[in-house]
Structure formats: C-alpha cells, structure tokens
Amino acid sequence: MTTLNIGIILGSTRKGRVSPQVGEWVKGIADARGDANYEIVDIADFKLPLLGESDDYGPAAAWATKLATLDGFVFIAQEYNHSITGALKNALDSARDEWNNKAAGIVSYGSAGGARAAEHLRGILGELQVADVRVHPLLSLFTDFENGTVFKPADLHKANVNAMLDQVLAWSGALKTLRQ
Numbered sequence: 145m146t147t148l149n150i151g152i153i154l155g156s157t158r159k160g161r162v163s164p165q166v167g168e169w170v171k172g173i174a175d176a177r178g179d180a181n182y183e184i185v186d187i188a189d190f191k192l193p194l195l196g197e198s199d200d201y202g203p204a205a206a207w208a209t210k211l212a213t214l215d216g217f218v219f220i221a222q223e224y225n226h227s228i229t230g231a232l233k234n235a236l237d238s239a240r241d242e243w244n245n246k247a248a249g250i251v252s253y254g255s256a257g258g259a260r261a262a263e264h265l266r267g268i269l270g271e272l273q274v275a276d277v278r279v280h281p282l283l284s285l286f287t288d289f290e291n292g293t294v295f296k297p298a299d300l301h302k303a304n305v306n307a308m309l310d311q312v313l314a315w316s317g318a319l320k321t322l323r324q
C-alpha cells in the first residue's frame with residue numbers, strides 16, 4: 145500500500161494566531177509515528193480571495209492542486225463566534241471535488257475546547273463528502289495555553305491525537321480505493 149499524504153490544515157490566518165503552534169505540535173506527534181507523510185498546509189500561504197470576488201483564479205487553482213495531493217486531513221480548528229473562522233469556511237468553499245471521498249480529523253481549541261466550531265465543521269465536511277472521524281482532541285484556551293497565546297498542551301492530549309490519527313489513516317486508506 146502506498147504511503148498516505150495527510151495535510152494538517154491551519155484554519156486561522158489572522159496576525160498573532162496560535163494555530164501554527166498547534167499545527168506543529170500535531171505534526172511532531174504524527175511524524176514520530178512514521179506511518180504517513182504529514183505536512184502543514186497553511187491557508188494563509190494561498191492568499192485565497194473571497195469566493196467569486198476575484199478574476200484571478202490562480203490562488204484557488206493552487207489550493208485545489210494542493211488538496212488533490214492529499215489523501216486525508218487534520219483540521220486545526222479554532223472557535224470564532226461559536227463557529228469556524230471565515231478563512232477556513234472560504235477555503236472549504238474554494239474547492240469541491242478535491243475534498244470528496246477523503247477522511248479528516250479535527251483538533252479544536254477555544255474557551256470550551258472549540259467544540260462548537262468543530263461541530264459546525266463536521267456539518268460542512270459532510271456536504272463535501274469528507275468523512276470526519278470520531279476521536280476529537282479538544283484544547284482549552286485556559287489550561288492548554290498560557291495567557292491564551294503560548295501553547296503548553298496537557299500531556300493527556302497526546303494519546304487522543306494518536307487515536308485520532310489511527311482513525312484518519314484507516315479511513316483515508318479505505319477511501320483512497322474509491323478514488324482509483
């Protein structure tokens with residue numbers, strides 16, 4: 145079986161965001177497993193315009209091309225006004241077929257672990273035919289970050305990340321057979 149490519153998607157793009165810290169932590173745990181190719185996929189790098197507002201289709205094409213290389217995803221999802229970020233929603237809307245028949249896990253954070261954002265994300269993923277797995281690490285802005293800015297995750301989350309990745313890899317491998 146070929147090695148799966150899993151994108152760790154940073155859902156926030158604002159200046160001062162903490163998502164790169166969370167994404168790198170997930171990637172460190174994932175890389176230590178040695179069971180797939182894991183890469184950080186930063187929405188901010190793609191400079192996606194709001195859907196339909198630009199005549200330049202280059203950024204959306206580059207985004208779709210990147211997604212097409214991936215077999216599965218881990219969304220680093222932060223809670224903004226009880227939902228996901230506008231940047232992540234726009235990135236989800238900015239491709240279609242490239243999402244289909246793939247699997248995803250969610251690592252969320254917020255004052256309530258980002259649970260409300262993650263549940264919204266699950267509904268959107270259903271429409272995009274992305275199969276989201278059950279295990280869902282939730283990080284608290286109060287206990288897993290210092291001053292809400294410096295990421296210091298509690299040890300207990302590592303087992304959850306690994307359990308989530310087990311499920312993402314199993315489903316990513318299974319769903320890949322539908323796309324061949």
Ligand SMILES: Cc1cc2nc3c(=O)[nH]c(=O)nc-3n(C[C@H](O)[C@H](O)[C@H](O)COP(=O)(O)O)c2cc1C
Nearest residue numbers: 156160161162163222223224225226253254255256
């Ligand atoms: C516009 C905005 C709305 C927010 N709304 C919520 C919220 O509804 N619930 C919550 O738990 N945190 C909320 N937060 C706090 C964010 O979860 C926190 O700032 C987090 O660090 C954002 O992720 P980021 O640093 O990667 O951008 C909000 C932050 C912003 C900027």
